[in-house]
Amino acid sequence: MKRYPSALAAIATAAAVALAGCSSPATAPADPSGPVTLTVSAWNLESTPEFRALFDAFEAVHPNVTIQPVEILAEDYPEKVATMLAGGDTTDVLTMKNVTDYARYASRGQLLDLTDLVGELPTDKMAGLEPFDIGGKYAAVPYRQDFWLLYYNKKLFDAAGLPHPDQLTWAQYGELAKKLTSGTTADGQKVYGTYHHTWRSVVQAIAAAQTGGDQLGGDYGFMKSQYELALDLQRSGAALDYGTARTQQVNYRSMFETGQTAMLPMGTWYIASIKAAIASGKSSVDWGVAPMPQLAPGAGTTTFGSPTAFAVNEKAKNAEVAKEFVRFAAGEQGAKAIAAIGVVPAFRSDAVTAAFTALPSDELSKKAFTEDKKIVLEMPVSETTSDVDTILTEEHSLIMTGEKPVDDGLREAGDRVKNEVR
């Protein structure tokens, strides 16, 4: 059986197509105030509370609407939605988990054109809209925009007598990490200056964002200095080495929450879960966030991140209500609803920041969160994105385990991207 997983998937797809083809889409009732059941595709509702928060807020404003989530396993989400759409599914609102899949659905004409809707929105206050622009048209509107910043453990900084990491350069960050590496936690675990998670984005995406390098281009010299920093930190023992982190499947959350690392570059999605860990008594970490370190001082903050968006199915049963939902989620009301549970909304305003109570109240954390910054898309969108991603991930592990010198690894990554990806 295992030998033919693809065939099985194909048959499942074929069956889904055949079955879905039998059901004829019903036309929507015209009355906007009548009772409406709006269907929204979503993943892992239990562990993704933003959906429930948005649904509840929307239903409170529109009492005639009942939202019925179409729950899908997060790992299968892109394939499942693709299959649904191919079969003529009529789910109204489709959540765009990443921009690559969005581009695929949009290019097949499976999403409703929302350009007019975007025109009515206060786009100057919305982050993460740019990646959804396809030739001046939009078929999805972001409601959530995560970006990367530097988490730090205030207690460890104060104990070492060091100032909190405001607007660091990478060189300063490296020195700080070495100074902060000392002693052990209460459980006898070594305390590292920083922790780099095993994802390639920790090195590659930040290098691309800050140098303007192209991750799809096949010319990866721009990643070199970031790799040298990461390797130097793990060689000197200021960061847990990649091999251990990978083989032990180290959890970055427990590294930070148990005080095993003084710093942690990570995305904003982590804010809500630190808050939850502290609230439940699992962690007592005294934490703050700072802007991502930069290449050169005084040039503003550049970091990377990725937006999450809502789109309307081209075959939606309730297209008008669906559009209203997208508008609501992308606007201030939706933003406040998800900010309240510690999820970073795409819409920015003082009221939204005030609703974001999960953030520590110190000035540096506030600045890191609200300052004007450039957020570069984590990975550019193209037909080749996923193949290039695989290659970059493989070469990342070779460089980080010391199996290949930086130059060789980057050269091989480039050669493979140029020769094998089409």
Add this chain to the structure above:
Amino acid sequence: MVISTEPAVPAMRTRRPPAPATRARRRTLRSILTGWSFILPNFLGFALLTLVPMVFGLALSFMDWSPWTDEPEWVGLENFERMFRNSTFWIALGNTVYYAVGHIPLTMAVALGLALLLNRSLAGLGFFRTAFFLPYVTSLVAVAVVWNMLFNPTSGPINQFLLALGVDDPPGWTSSTAWAMPAVIVASVWRDMGYYMVLFLAGLQTIPTELYEAAKVDGANAWQRFWNITLPGLRPTTFFVLIMCTVASFKIFDLIVVMTDGGPGRATIVLSQLIYLQGIQEGRFGFASAISLVLFVLVAGFTVLQFQLQRRREAR
């Protein structure tokens, strides 16, 4: 089937009795149909869930199809051309063979050794047999996680032990491209040995003890008895174990995914994993089917080869 033919028989009898040859043929047909009706439920399941998908997969390997294209499109040998140009395919093929070559003989040797050890009267025999079989019934994910801890290059017990023995530069195991595959093979041998040990034990029970007694009387030592009685007596079992172990080795997937996920780099990526990545994660149904066809040919080829070698040996 039998019932439905019953009324037809008396009607026939009113006419001329059929020639003996026809009657015999009818009886054969009838017993064939009866036989078929017995295997029908099983065959239906097999056909629906295995045969049809297999044939479909074979056809798919000549097509281009993904969740993002409407219809499968006939592309001839394009998937195969692409596969042969893909360096990851060759690496995965090499790794699969590497794994099989390491895993099959080691597992068989260890399993046979254990079976011989546990085939005598020994205090706590049941305990030991259970203990060696336990890895096979333990959750694979737990096994992989524990082995990863043992193999930890800095703080793992294995390297601590090697350091204590005076090895200055112990291997990096799963974080090193050279040692990742040996590490996986060690873990897989440990997991599978109990299962094949049970098969060998069963085989050992079938060898008549008189042979050993006679050999002893003739003055054969333990080694001669093993070589001339045990091994030939075990031949059918050995052959069965070899086939099962070969097929399982070529299809290895779960242990690798949990232990190394094909890494570091592509040091341990195997064919089934590549099929999964391309077919399920990337949605390239056609391309993945082409790779699975190669894997199928590989497994089938080796199995047929082993059958023929076995037949030749028996003919001797």
